[in-house]
Amino acid sequence: MESPNYDILDYDKLKKQLSFNLAENKAIHDLQIKPDAFIPVLFSLKFGGDWSFKTSDLEAMAVKEKITSYNDDKAEGYTLERVTLFVNPSLISTEGKVLRLEKCGSKNERELVERPFRVKLDAEDIILAELNPQIMEISLKRIKGPLSFSGSAAYGVSHEMEHLAGCEHTGKFIWEFNYRVEG
Numbered sequence: 001m002e003s004p005n006y007d008i009l010d011y012d013k014l015k016k017q018l019s020f021n022l023a024e025n026k027a028i029h030d031l032q033i034k035p036d037a038f039i040p041v042l043f044s045l046k047f048g049g050d051w052s053f054k055t056s057d058l059e060a061m062a063v064k065e066k067i068t069s070y071n072d073d074k075a076e077g078y079t080l081e082r083v084t085l086f087v088n089p090s091l092i093s094t095e096g097k098v099l100r101l102e103k104c105g106s107k108n109e110r111e112l113v114e115r116p117f118r119v120k121l122d123a124e125d126i127i128l129a130e131l132n133p134q135i136m137e138i139s140l141k142r143i144k145g146p147l148s149f150s151g152s153a154a155y156g157v158s159h160e161m162e163h164l165a166g167c168e169h170t171g172k173f174i175w176e177f178n179y180r181v182e183g
Contacts, residue, residue, distance in 0.1 A: 044062040064153075111171040
């Protein structure tokens, strides 16, 4: 018996979501990676941002970079999202100091923190996921390290490595800043 609240659009959406979840499971199987290690990539793709995950025998971290391709003649483009997964990462080096405001999901307020401008790291396993909105595809491939990041991606690496280490950086809160009105 069909429910009077039945909506064909909801059913189609559910079918697509289930198919997507099956494709995720197949990709994890094909990569021969522990499903828990892939959680940061799934979170980055679904919710955005950088993520890390830790168990007693596993550390995994996903760092997202955004790369925009734009055609001035056609006045159109797209932003590729490149998510790099590091399984049991190890930080090799850091360089520079950048002051920036951050808000971590586990905290309620933004804080002023110091991050390195460049980082170099390696891992037991590294997987690159590229989400291309132009062709609506997520490509996955295993790559070799070590890898270097600068700018926003380096800040993300530094922040997520703190989570994995169990020590979070604390800084000054936004409410400690002073306003100055000019003119």
